[in-house]
Amino acid sequence: MAEFLSQRAQGADPDLYAATRAVMIPALITAMADGELAEAEICAVLCEFQVAMAVFELTAVAQDRDTLLAVGREILADLRIHGDQSVFAWSESRLPRKAHRFAAIHLALHVAAVDGTLQSGAMAVLSPMAKRLGIEGQALDLMTDIAVKGLRPKGIPVPTFH
Amino acid sequence: MFSRKTEKADAPVPRDLTIEATVFFAEHLRFRTGDVAEALRKDFPAMGWPEKEDYAALADIPNSTDEMVLGALSMGGDVPRCTLIATDGGAPQISEDVLALNLANPDLIAAYGGSPGYLTLSISLEAADMVQRIDAARRLAAVVTVFAALPVATAVYWSNGLRFMAAADWVSFGEDALRDDKLPLLCMILPQSQQEAGPDGAPLTLAASVGLSLFCDYEIVMPMAPLDRPTALNLLMTVASMATELGHVFHDGDTIGGPDGPSETDGFRIRAQYADDDPERVIAMHFIHAKSPVDHEAQFGPLPKRPIRKRSSDMGWLKRRLVGRRAVPQPGHTPH
Numbered sequence: 101m102a103e104f105l106s107q108r109a110q111g112a113d114p115d116l117y118a119a120t121r122a123v124m125i126p127a128l129i130t131a132m133a134d135g136e137l138a139e140a141e142i143c144a145v146l147c148e149f150q151v152a153m154a155v156f157e158l159t160a161v162a163q164d165r166d167t168l169l170a171v172g173r174e175i176l177a178d179l180r181i182h183g184d185q186s187v188f189a190w191s192e193s194r195l196p197r198k199a200h201r202f203a204a205i206h207l208a209l210h211v212a213a214v215d216g217t218l219q220s221g222a223m224a225v226l227s228p229m230a231k232r233l234g235i236e237g238q239a240l241d242l243m244t245d246i247a248v249k250g251l252r253p254k255g256i257p258v259p260t261f262h
Numbered sequence: 263m264f265s266r267k268t269e270k271a272d273a274p275v276p277r278d279l280t281i282e283a284t285v286f287f288a289e290h291l292r293f294r295t296g297d298v299a300e301a302l303r304k305d306f307p308a309m310g311w312p313e314k315e316d317y318a319a320l321a322d323i324p325n326s327t328d329e330m331v332l333g334a335l336s337m338g339g340d341v342p343r344c345t346l347i348a349t350d351g352g353a354p355q356i357s358e359d360v361l362a363l364n365l366a367n368p369d370l371i372a373a374y375g376g377s378p379g380y381l382t383l384s385i386s387l388e389a390a391d392m393v394q395r396i397d398a399a400r401r402l403a404a405v406v407t408v409f410a411a412l413p414v415a416t417a418v419y420w421s422n423g424l425r426f427m428a429a430a431d432w433v434s435f436g437e438d439a440l441r442d443d444k445l446p447l448l449c450m451i452l453p454q455s456q457q458e459a460g461p462d463g464a465p466l467t468l469a470a471s472v473g474l475s476l477f478c479d480y481e482i483v484m485p486m487a488p489l490d491r492p493t494a495l496n497l498l499m500t501v502a503s504m505a506t507e508l509g510h511v512f513h514d515g516d517t518i519g520g521p522d523g524p525s526e527t528d529g530f531r532i533r534a535q536y537a538d539d540d541p542e543r544v545i546a547m548h549f550i551h552a553k554s555p556v557d558h559e560a561q562f563g564p565l566p567k568r569p570i571r572k573r574s575s576d577m578g579w580l581k582r583r584l585v586g587r588r589a590v591p592q593p594g595h596t597p598h
Contacts, residue, residue, distance in 0.1 A: 104297050107414050
């Protein structure tokens with residue numbers, strides 16, 4: 101199912117759209133580890149997405165809630181149709197810079213640790229993705245610690261999408 | 263056969279009509295009409311869209327082409343709302359004849375055939391004169407362009423001109439024309455041509471429009487003439503542009519110059535063809551080249567004794583719009 105706003109964003113800047121979508125994918129796969137996502141959960145992921153993009157000084161294809169939500173919905177539809185492996189492989193091939201890969205895992209970790217504790221099921225899904233993106237060992241441990249403690253760099257506001 | 267009227271063809275009589283287009287999608291599409299309205303304001307700001315939907319609650323309801331869609335969009339100006347429809351009965355089928363007339367290539371036909379999603383957009387006009395028809399067609403074309411520009415769009419069918427093309431081509435032809443305050447005729451008129459060998463073996467070309475009658479109530483025919491195909495089609499579209507965007511009124515019996523010379527040697531004689539059931543209604547304007555083998559008097563009757571050259575009070579669509587935008591100078595007013 102294609103989403104009008106997501107499609108418009110893709111038409112306007114295909115490369116930026118692909119990078120935005122690719123950063124979101126590992127987080128949505130992680131969030132879906134324990135089942136289907138409600139709209140409010142997608143919004144929570146999108147709030148963290150904006151923080152992750154700001155932390156790594158990246159630009160998303162859109163800033164508004166409705167467009168980002170539409171991109172998220174398209175990803176979920178693809179996950180249902182094509183499965184995690186196929187969608188993640190697409191994401192892996194379209195994370196153009198190291199910063200994008202770190203942003204993707206940073207976002208996925210914050211989603212996995214949203215209540216201050218890491219869900220084992222989520223980490224089982226997340227760790228292999230991080231490894232395939234070249235993030236493991238000390239780097240992954242440090243990023244996990246930051247996510248569990250809910251640490252955020254100063255000066256980056258947390259947007260609310262509710 | 264043709265009646266032998268010698269009156270001029272004038273501006274079209276106001277009548278009811280529906281303008282309709284269908285956009286096909288490679289997968290089903292979910293949208294809110296409020297988002298489409300916002301896209302129109304953003305992509306075509308000079309066209310003067312309504313600031314806010316007057317049915318805001320409906321504008322926020324998600325529509326999906328995999329279910330029944332029945333939406334409406336405010337168009338602004340004097341143009342009635344555009345309706346957006348998709349049914350679960352499947353996409354409209356474009357006949358093989360129409361695909362062939364549009365020279366649709368196999369890739370495009372395959373993309374259209376494999377498109378599960380579609381949306382039919384239409385505007386119904388009542389007693390619409392030429393200005394209203396053009397305004398409505400431009401606004402509908404803008405809505406079509408917003409949908410056709412989506413990467414998931416595959417093809418567009420403009421029903422009134424039997425015009426079928428790839429969605430990317432529609433955007434390529436239409437977007438700039440709409441932004442330049444023009445009518446995207448290449449998207450709306452299907453130019454037809456046919457060639458045969460003349461008496462001396464040189465090729466003769468016939469060209470005709472399909473879809474111009476939406477605006478003018480008549481089509482243009484350029485009977486067999488010693489012109490190459492690109493020249494004939496180019497002339498056809500030029501005449502279509504004169505009749506619509508410039509509001510030119512052609513008269514039975516008039517002559518106009520051609521690309522290679524004056525009307526006597528390389529120009530065209532204009533002859534009107536009237537409806538069999540209505541001798542007042544022109545259904546086609548024939549532009550007969552000076553070197554065409556067609557005997558226009560045998561086909562359309564003797565020339566009017568004196569081509570009627572009464573100056574039309576209709577200044578044309580473009581001029582009417584310009585006058586509407588600017589203050590009309592008042593008598594006695596001295597410009598600074």
